[in-house]
Amino acid sequence: MTKLTLGSHPFLLGFDQLERLVERTAKAGNEGYPPYNIEQSSDHSYRxxxxxxxxxxxxxxxxVEDRQLVIRGRQTEEEESRIFLHRGIAARQFQRxxxxxxxxxxxxxxxxxGLLHVDLSRARPETVVQTITISKR
Incomplete structure (x- = not known):
């Protein structure tokens, strides 16, 4: 028995990129730092x-790299002469x-x-109706 993948299902013509997109999303980095929220601001906008x-x-x-939003943070150590008795505030780089x-x-x-807000919007797709003519052989 052969395994049908999403991109090879006979009813999903042209959706082979969707499977690659799902794989890329899974690899996008599920590290928990920094924490984030995703809100829907309106029917076609997000934050x-x-x-x-x-x-x-x-x-x-x-x-934005190939339909992937990448947010990076890198703090620079300004004073190396500081002596911490306790360091509980992370000063590490991240990529989300x-x-x-x-x-x-x-x-x-x-x-x-201390919060970085990035606004996103989705353009409303136009409804396209295409009529295909049938030719005789």
């Missing part, structure tokens, strides 16, 4: 909020990735009170 306390704007970068559906655009990003 991702990451808790990035201690990061400045220049420590953060946001890129989100796979974007086709038509989802990244809008504004803002940093406030």
């Amino acid at each position: 991702i909020t990451l808790a990035v306390a201690g990061f400045r704007e220049e420590d953060l970068s946001i890129t 990735s989100f796979v974007l559906a086709e038509g989802v655009e990244v809008g504004a990003a803002q940093l406030e009170n």
Whole structure:
């Protein structure tokens, strides 16, 4: 018995990229740092909020690479002469990735009170009706 994958099912023509997208989403990094929320702002807009306390704007970068939103953070150690008796605040770099559906655009990003907000919007798809003519042989 052969295993049918999502992209090879006879009723799902042209969906082979969907299977690759699901695999890429699973590999996108499920590390728990930094914590984040995803909110639906309206029918066609979303907001991702990451808790990035201690990061400045220049420590953060946001890129879109092949329909994948990548948010990176890297803090620089400014004073090496500091002696910590207890260090409970993490000063580590991170990378958080989100796979974007086709038509989802990244809008504004803002940093406030230790939270990084990234706004996303989805364009409304146009309904297209196509008539195919039948030719005689």
